[in-house]
Amino acid sequence: MKSPIPDQLALPNETKEEQYVHQIYDEISTHFSNTRYKPWPVVEDFINSLEVGSIGADVGCGNGKYMGLRKGEIYFSGSDYSGGLLEIATSRGHDCMISDCLYLPYRSSLLDFAISIAVIHHLSSYERRRKAILELERIIKPGGKILVFVWALEQSSKRNFDPNLQDVLVPWVMKNNQKKSQKPKPPKSKKPSKSHTSHLESTNLENLDSNKPSNISNSSQYVNIDTHISETAQYTAENTQDNPPESVKDLETDDDSEKVYYRYYHLFKQGELVDLVQNIPSLEIIQSGYDKDNWFVVLKKLET
Template sequence: MKEPLADTLELSEADKEEQYVHAVYNEIATHFSDTRFKPWPVIERYLRALPIGSLGADVGCGNGKYLGVRTGDIFMMGTDRSESLVDICQQRSYECLVSDGLDLPYREGAFDFAISIAVIHHFSSEERRRAAIKELLRIIRPGGTVLVFVWALEQNGRRKFSESTQDVLVPWVIPAGSKNQPTGEDRIYHRYYHLFREGELPALFEQVGGCAIEEVGYDRDNWYVTARKEL
């Protein structure tokens, strides 16, 4: 499931993410969206437990799967770095805009909660991953919560990774003969991931500070953390 990162060693962190994350998701957006439709239970539980009237941000919202979990009694805004995925969200009438997760277009304390699902593992250095968590905490009010999911190095499902490296390129295949690739051969794209070891995600929250970790868990080959911003 992984490719060597030798050809990325000369790239800057931002260029690596541009080539192996941003550009890829713009290319695969429609096919990717077709595979993302059912909310994961832990995330749905978190969203359904929020008080009526809560205002939240989905940072790295993809096709808007979680923006539609509670449309009647809470309000969510989405951001994603992929213009193509934001287009899909807007076609579904979700409030969504293009934005980098390291520089969100929101004032400090604007939201009651924020989620970031399968996003922070795409940042290519510890400093940038820490900055992404800091930005999530910046945009929520004191007492608000954030929920973050990242891919785990320790995989129990169909994906298996070597313990020798946490930084991998993971292929995304659009099969020949599918509606997204009706002719020719399979199209293969490679996405950069940093695979998180057990304890690594809560350690980043502790390094950022200003919050209390309320829950740490493992679900669907992901580590997740729920944290509350200090009053």
């Protein structure tokens, strides 16, 4: 499989994110939601470890697949920039609102927990990624916990990311018959297991000192994050190097049977996510690790 396109767009950060993140997820919301129905084990274990009665936020909740976990035991408020995905989430009975992850609609020190799953890697500058972490820190009570997941540069899948290229445009391919409205797959309900932290306890900061990403658990099985990439529809770096595209339309395939949507990603290299949060004095890293092409951290807000 060929590599995604290098990000060479001469666009301001907010414009780039609007065209290559926000607009794209609204376009592909139904198709994207149909591939997002199985909770990731580490996220599920984090949610299962929370105390009964906890109140928290799913920042970038998408179709709300995590918001139904432990229903009646904890309370989730969901937010996302994509109206299309929120329409699906609210149709499932979840409490959601449209919101920018850099300006969250919560009072300071209000919530017991927050999760940010596959969101911050869509922000196109260090300053914006750091601000997203600071917003999560702001809305959490002292003693509260935060879980953050981002895509890793060190990929074990077939994407073949260039190890020297962190900012890329990743294709999402839709056949014409997939653009029609489809009923999203309902999330499977699952009772919390008695062992709530089996995945979280199997990794620590020492994992980041090794030369290779360490698996949090050999038994962890994630939904493949991007199973719809087509080799024939992808553009190579040479296609865009001399004439960088300025809009989504410039990257569309000529094949009438399919349409390619490109999403901006900043791929986090080993240690980068830890570095991003380590210089925030009010946050303590409880756990960190790598699993199935993602880096993650579990954070605790300290008493001030």
